[in-house]
Amino acid sequence: MNEITYRKIVVERFGGAEAMKTVEATLGEPPPGHARIRVLAAGVGFTDLMARSGDYLLQRKVPFTPGYELVGEIVDFNTDDSPPAWLAPGARVAVALTKMGAYSEYVSLPLWQLVPLPEGLDPRLAATVPLDHLTALSVLETHGRVEAGDAVLIQGASGGVGQALSRLGGLRGLRMYGTASAPGGEELLARHGVTFIDYRRQDFETVLRKLEPAGVDAVFDHIGGPGLRKAYRVLAPGGVLVSYAFAGRPGHMVADTVRGAMRVKLMNLRPGRRTALSMVPSEIKGDRKGYRERLGRLLDMAARGEITPRIGSVYPLMRAAEVHTALERREITGKAVLVTDR
Incomplete structure (x- = not known):
């Protein structure tokens, strides 16, 4: 089996930033209707901090990997349908997840969640949008x-x-x-x-x-x-x-x-x-076509400079705990972004 060995951030128990650990895992070939994605950047929101501390209604179990939004490159995919022209290995996509899991070097996601990134849009900027x-x-x-x-x-x-x-x-x-x-x-x-x-x-x-x-x-x-x-x-x-x-x-x-x-x-x-x-995660699941249209529209607006999200800081993924601490201390102004380093 063509497995990928990768690292991800896991909240092992509810608590402070020290509850976040780096673990190594393997990702098997994508099941039907899914793609494997190499994560380039993940946005960090206060929802992630709430989930880590145990104060988020939609994340009540540990262990889990935080993060609702990411930008990545398609590694491979599995579908019996005729794929759209943009769906190919190496294509860059943005994703709003319906359940957490973005603080990771690789993920496997349903094809319907992938929205192609406009040409030339910086993945770090795109990760602040979803x-x-x-x-x-x-x-x-x-x-x-x-x-x-x-x-x-x-x-x-x-x-x-x-x-x-x-x-x-x-x-x-x-x-x-x-x-x-x-x-x-x-x-x-x-x-x-x-x-x-x-x-x-x-x-x-x-x-x-x-x-x-x-x-x-x-x-x-x-x-x-x-x-x-x-x-x-x-x-x-x-x-x-x-x-x-x-x-x-x-x-x-x-x-x-x-x-x-x-x-x-x-x-x-x-x-x-x-x-x-x-309640956006529920709305995404309930209207897949509408989700793709809306996120695609927003990414196009970002590529044209019509919306200009402010990046407050960019950190390597493995320093996610530092980002959470800095956000809790109000030391970061603007959106924090985690990037993979390999």
Whole structure:
């Protein structure tokens, strides 16, 4: 059998960055409908840190390999169907995974998950696109259904998804407000036409009551908690509150996430406004064709320079624990990317 020996990062137990270990494994020939991929770059998100610590609802078992997004080269594939012209050994692809596993030198993936990389697009830049920007598209198009001229509030606008929402929202002609507190946040958001609200010094409800007395058309939230009620109150009649994540207490993140999701669903029973939950891994599995179209569209936009994700740092894959530590200490501004070194 043509096996490949490779290394990957494994979380052996829930805990701190020290729980991540490098292990050696073998990868057999791809089963029908799959391809073996040599990973070139993997994006790192705060979801990975939550999963490692045991605070992520969709990753409740150890051991596991973190990471939801990667760019790689096709080694070989197995299909009885006529493959598309781009599907060939050596072709570069981007992938948003439906379950974690990107911190690895090689992976075996279903063919339907592979999206060809546009010519000339840097794999490191491409690795910053899938999860944050697919989430942003889900929030804007699938659930928010916003149109040019609509007023929106982006909670945590300086984060990964917040910046993706700002980029894509600016291209759509939205009137945007964003809460943030990170140093340089105001300048960062201004590049995309977002009016900055410093949530540590300003009450966003008070600010929006003055600037948008009729209310905003949508609020995009990843925080949850008491702020959900305030976010709902600033909505215009017919407006929508879209939640795509929930912050919580350390050690209670899973319970707080479930509680937050239930609160959003109950709020949707009230007349006059609506609420929605964006869950991208489930949406990818439920609409494979739509996933490929959306990710392909985003990669084309990145190749043309229409969206410009900011790479905060690039580390070798085997130093993933250092990246997690740096992210927890807020030492990295922008997206962190892991690259393979062989």
